[in-house]
Amino acid sequence: MKLQLLVIETDYCWRKALLRMVLDPKVTSLHSDYGSFDRPLGAGEGHERDVEAAVDGSSNGMAQSSDVYQRQPLLPGAPTKGKDKWSGVASGSDYYVDDEDEKIDSLRRHPGIPNGSGNGVVKLDIPAPLREEPRFPKEKWKTFLAFLFMVVNFILTTASLAMVHERVPDRNTYGPLPDVVLDNVAAQDWALNVSEVLIMIMSNSAMVFIIFHKHRFIVVRRIFLLMGLLYMMRSITMYVTVLPVASKTYFCSPKANNTSPLLVTKRVLQLISGFGLSINGKHTYCGDYIYSGHTVVLVLSYLIIKEYSPKRFQPIHWLAGIAVLTGVIMVLVAHGHYTVDVLIAYYVTTRLWYIYHTLANNSHLKQYEPNNFLARLWWFPIFKYFEKNVGGTVPRQYDWPLPWPRRFLAKHPNRDS
Structure with a gap:
């Protein structure tokens, strides 16, 4: 009890x-x-x-x-x-037990479950965000369109030269214009061949750097666009103002005194087969002076090597600069162009290159804004179409472009400059 x-x-x-x-x-x-x-x-x-x-x-x-x-x-x-x-x-x-307290207590009672620990701390594994599109897309079809743009304007330039040849002042009546360099340097025909050999060396060297660049499609697309713009403007300037032949010894084909479509087509095909160079005997038409095509190719090749090759390749940059300067001098020594042709070609090529890359490397300049006066350039819509998906400055990175040999395709960090 x-x-x-x-x-x-x-x-x-x-x-x-x-x-x-x-x-x-x-x-x-x-x-x-x-x-x-x-x-x-x-x-x-x-x-x-x-x-x-x-x-x-x-x-x-x-x-x-x-x-x-x-x-x-x-x-x-x-x-x-x-x-x-x-x-x-x-x-x-x-x-009274709170829901959160129950969750924490259950984690403490079962520390072995995923994302759980004995001290009640919950860890959440959040995967890194994935980009839906690459920052530097290849866009091969845009590269092909840029190539067509360059080809069309190159054909336009050769057609302009084929018609200008008939309008060149008679050499026996009109002598070369006064020029501060040509008047003081005797014409040397071999110098033009030297200049064109340097053009081939420089253009092929620039092509090598483009091929081994990791973002080669973006780079080559830009080169096609710039060359197309330069050819387009050159076809206009050489057609509107025709200068007398600068050299007294350079061979010019006889005039046909007509500009029929068939004749122009034949001349265009002849010029294209020789890539616009006179060293192979295909360039026998006169009148393509303002501005110098030789200078355009030389300067553009140097700018490509300087911009898209590793920074540590300083000796190559210096050699490229010396080769370009030598090639331009040889053009003047051969009386292949007036001095004003060379100066205009240098100015137009460098300004176009710098403006284009300034726009491409600054996202704010790719938009139509009131304070963006560069957006008023006539070729800005073309630039915007081809560059709108490029997400910044193209880095100096290189890789092996071919699927063989496989030892060059082994995984390794990107080689930066």
Whole structure:
């Protein structure tokens, strides 16, 4: 009998202590801030009454306590609808547990699960974002269009020369124009061959650097566009103003005194077969002076090597510069062009190169903006179409362009300059 009383008394004290923790006086003491509902109780009196009522199973005390919570929904610990675990003693729940606490406790109890650890820290593996498009896309079809653009303008230039040849002033009547260099240097026919040999060396060297460049399609596309623009402007300038022949010894084919489409086509095919050079005997037509095509090719080859080759290739840059200067001098020594032709060719080629690459390397300049005066260039829409997907300055990176031998295709870091 004493043992049974002891057990009952122990159970009564344990339940009373547990409910005392739940119905904390610190919480119920805040009830006075929201107003009273019955007569004021002494310190701890209301709390003791609720506890005893809950232990005895009395509905009075619980009703008063629930009434307080129902009238004061903002009190901490008040029962709410939904996911709250606390719904009163009658629900059979001993205490309130937050959802987040349950998640952290479960991670602590099971530290071996993925993204879980024994100290309750949750780690989320977020993969790196993938680009939907490469920053420097090849866009081979655009490169092909740029190539067609260059070919069309090269044909236009040769057609202009084929027609200009018939308008060249008679050499026996009109001598060469006064020129500060040509008047003081005797004409040397061999010098033109030297200049054209240097043109072939420089153009092939520039082609090698383009082939081994990692972003070769972007580079070659730019070269095709620039050459197409230079040929287009040259076809106009040589046609609108025809100068007398600068050399007294250079061979010029006889005039046909007509410019029929068939004659122009034959001359165009002859000039294209010799790539516009006189060293192979195909260039026998005169009048292509303003501006110098030899100077354009030499200067453009140097700019390609200087811009798209490694910076540490300084000796090659110096050799290329010397070769270009020598080739231009040889053109003047051979009286192949007037000095003004060479100066205009240098100016037009370098300005076009610098403007184009300034636009290409600055994303803000690719847009039509009020303060972007470069957007008013007539060829800006062409530039914007071909360069809109290039995401910045093309880096100096190189790789093996062919699928063989395989040892050159082994994975290795990109070789930067």
